[in-house]
Amino acid sequence: MIDTFRKIKKDFQAALSMDPAATSKLEVALTYSGFHALLFHRFAHWLGKKRIPFFPRALSQFARFLTGIEIHPGAAIGSGLFIDHGMGVVIGETTEIGDNVTLFQGVTLGGTGKQHEDRHPKIRRGVMIGAGAKILGNIEIGHCARVAAGSVVLKPVPHNTTVAGVPARVVGEAGCPEPARTMDQLFQDVDR
Numbered sequence: 001m002i003d004t005f006r007k008i009k010k011d012f013q014a015a016l017s018m019d020p021a022a023t024s025k026l027e028v029a030l031t032y033s034g035f036h037a038l039l040f041h042r043f044a045h046w047l048g049k050k051r052i053p054f055f056p057r058a059l060s061q062f063a064r065f066l067t068g069i070e071i072h073p074g075a076a077i078g079s080g081l082f083i084d085h086g087m088g089v090v091i092g093e094t095t096e097i098g099d100n101v102t103l104f105q106g107v108t109l110g111g112t113g114k115q116h117e118d119r120h121p122k123i124r125r126g127v128m129i130g131a132g133a134k135i136l137g138n139i140e141i142g143h144c145a146r147v148a149a150g151s152v153v154l155k156p157v158p159h160n161t162t163v164a165g166v167p168a169r170v171v172g173e174a175g176c177p178e179p180a181r182t183m184d185q186l187f188q189d190v191d192r
């Protein structure tokens with residue numbers, strides 16, 4: 001439970017520090033749907049780990065009703081996740097997300113329908129995933145990678161790499177150790 005509260009604190013700090021539009025702690029606490037969805041998820045995940053039936057899914061669906069963000073209670077999410085705008089984000093059951101990741105609205109971390117059991121993406125620390133990107137299957141997105149808005153990612157992405165397009169291909173290097181933290185969205189040439 002202490003770990004759950006620690007993560008909630010980091011989620012709050014992430015929203016406050018990452019969003020230039022955030023003007024106060026009160027504003028983040030009361031109006032940030034990404035933070036609200038994570039708040040519900042932290043408790044749903046904790047209940048799920050205690051093997052309590054029904055309530056984790058019920059909490060998850062209630063959060064979806066309130067925020068438009070659907071996070072399966074089974075998803076393992078590190079601290080400091082920032083979900084900007086949020087509407088339409090879907091995070092599947094066996095997804096893993098490292099610390100300090102940023103997701104924009106419309107991101108899907110889903111299955112392909114061809115895999116069973118462990119079937120969702122593994123997102124490592126510091127990754128930024130642009131609006132509307134779809135990452136499908138049990139593939140790894142390496143730390144500090146960036147996924148461009150609207151991309152469909154079907155293959156693993158190496159760390160510190162930027163991918164874009166449908167299907168996604170490498171278009172550059174990620175320009176900083178943790179693009180999710182700096183919001184640095186500038187490409188650098190791969191050959192550089």
Ligand SMILES: CC(C)(COP(=O)(O)OP(=O)(O)OC[C@H]1O[C@@H](n2cnc3c(N)ncnc32)[C@H](O)[C@@H]1OP(=O)(O)O)[C@@H](O)C(=O)NCCC(=O)NCCS
Pocket residue numbers: 085104129130131132146147148149150151162164165171184185186187
């Ligand atoms: C990937 C990203 C970080 C790169 O931004 P950038 O460094 O300014 O890149 P550029 O615009 O110079 O584009 C570089 C190349 O990638 C391509 N590209 C960039 N974004 C792309 C995208 N979303 N889909 C497909 N190709 C893309 C460009 O066409 C260009 O290709 P070219 O070299 O063949 O001309 C940015 O485009 C992005 O998608 N950010 C997500 C931000 C977001 O979701 N914001 C939502 C706020 S509500």
